[in-house]
Amino acid sequence: MSDGNLTTVEQEVLDEIEAEGVDFLRLQFTDILGTVKNVSVPARQAEKAFTEGIYFDGSSIEGFVRIQESDMRLKPDPETFAVLPWRDKEDSAAARMICDVIDTSTGEPFEGDPRYVLKKALDRAQEMGYTVNAAPEPEFFLFEEDEDGHATTETNDHGGYFDLAPKDLASDVRRDIIYGLEDMGFEVEASHHEVAEGQHEINFEYDDALTTADNVATFRTVVRAIAAQHDYHATFMPKPIPKVNGSGMHTHLSLFTEDGENAFHxxxxxxDLSDEARAFTAGLLEHAPAITAVANPTVNSYKRLVPGYEAPVYVAWSDRNRSSLIRKPAARVPAASRVELRSPDPSCNPYLAIATMIHAGLDGIEQDLECPDPVRENIYEFDEQKREEYGIDTLPSNLGAAVDALEDDEAIYDALGDHVAEKFVEAKRQEFEEYLIDVSQWELDRYLETF
Structure with a gap:
């Protein structure tokens, strides 16, 4: 029982911990690069976590703080409490809560916490009279493991888009993943086999942007854990297999007014697009190169963003085809009016990626940017001259160029905050430089015996 200093929701969490027989709590947060971290504590520490927070060494986390600034505090969000579905509940149960990171020197939210960066984006939207909804579509591959339990790139099926068993041999894995997600509070809308062999997609219902970012982080954890129970390795690497479609995370966005009306309709x-929707779209187009650094943050991301494999590389929008960067999906009801940014991939930090999308769109509204006409033709079939005629630019072709675009875009760079922007750029510059000096197997195969 508590001493009376807890909120109603916090007390409900304590009651559920007791009812479910939870022994351990995983206090979850993400680093700047989007890697999920957690501090595990005995469940009896739950009340202390709510009232005092749990301290940890921030200097051990990528991009957080230096050793002399190491003390950080985790403040759990009770709304995110969920019992982990892959534990044997007859033996013991574990649960997780997603946390905000607090700077102990000031008692204020830590500016390097990606969740805080997103919250600041949502504060800006609220000041303009909007709430933000988002719905991602993360794709992933399932690969066989070798005899030592290490990942291979051997797929377990030869299925294609929307195939059924026996071609789609992973339907049982997807089923168990869906059960696990539902146990953690997800509203799963659909699942299916994607275009490439071994590639899958599970769609969950849209929600407010913060809950959606939390859900993406949780989704990746659940998918990996349950795939491992089936002796498969699940990966959100954007392009693990050459010359096939890569994995994207198309993201649907919409704004709602204070009275609950869809501001995009x-x-x-x-x-069926409002002036706000058009200006928001124009903002996404305007800031697309800088967004790319955050939404496509790995060297491998740019192996997906190439023409010919259904990934969007052309900065344009359309109401009918998927060759453009932004698509306006058909909406059955006014509340469903939205825009879909098709470039993000599932290796991104969902908090930072969604934050940059929101800031870009809001900037479009504030600046009253003019949205160009939609491109209804297949841009993949355009030559360079025709793209120039239509005024269609191309996304950055590699991570280095994308980081350059981020540094050159004051609005998006500032949206990340000085701490996150500086640390993110530093990490990605180093990653790209390491890539440039590496010698790949392709180079060895092509040149070693030729020259």
Whole structure:
């Protein structure tokens, strides 16, 4: 029982911990690069976690603080409490809560916490009279493991888009993943086999942007854990297999007004898009190169962002085809009006990626940017001259160019905050430089015996 200093939701969590027989709590947060971290504590520490927080060494976390600034505190969000579905509940149960990171020297939110960066984006939206909804579509591959339990790139099926068993041999794995997600509070809408062999997609219902980012982090953890129970390795690497479609994380975005109306819908418009939706879209297009550094943050991301494999590389929007960067999906009801940014991939930090999308769109609204006409033709079939005629630019072709674009875009760089932007750019510059000096197997195969 508590001493009366807890909120109603916090007390409900304590009651559920007792009812479910939870022995351990995983206090979850993410580093700047999007890697999920956790501090595990006995469940009896839950009340202390709520009232005092749990301290940890921030200097051990990528991009957080230096050794002389190491003390950080985790403040759990009770709304995110969920019992982990892959533990044997007859033996003992474990649960997790997603945490905000507090700077102990000031008692304020830590500016290097990606969740805080997203919260600041949502504060900006709220000041403009909006709430933000988001819905991602993360794709992933399932690979066989070798005899030592290490990942291979051997797929377990030869299925294709929407195939069924026996071609899609992973349907049982997806089923168990869905059960696990539902146990953790997800509203799963659909799942199916994707285009490439061994590639899958599970869609969950849209939610407010913060919950959605939390869900992406949780989704990746659940998928990996349950795949491992089936002796498969699940990866969100954007392009693990050459010459096939890579994995994306198309992200749907919409704004709602304070009275609950969809600010993106206008039934009198040809495309059912309001002026706010058009300006938001224009902002996404304007800041697309800088967003790319955050939404496509690995060297491997740019092996996916190439023409010919259905990934968007052209900075344009359309209401009918998927060759453009932004698509306006058909909406059955006004509340479903939204725009879909198709470039992000599932290796991104969901908090930072969604934050940059929101800031870009809001900047479009604040600056009253003019949205270009939609491109209804297949841009993949355009030559360079025709793209120039239509004024269609191309996304950065590699991580180095994307980071350059981020540093050159004051609005998006500032949206990350000085701490995150500086640490993120530093890490990604180093990653790209290491890539440039590495010698790949492709180079050895092509040149070693030729020259």
């Amino acid at each position: 206008d039934e009198d418009d040809e495309f």
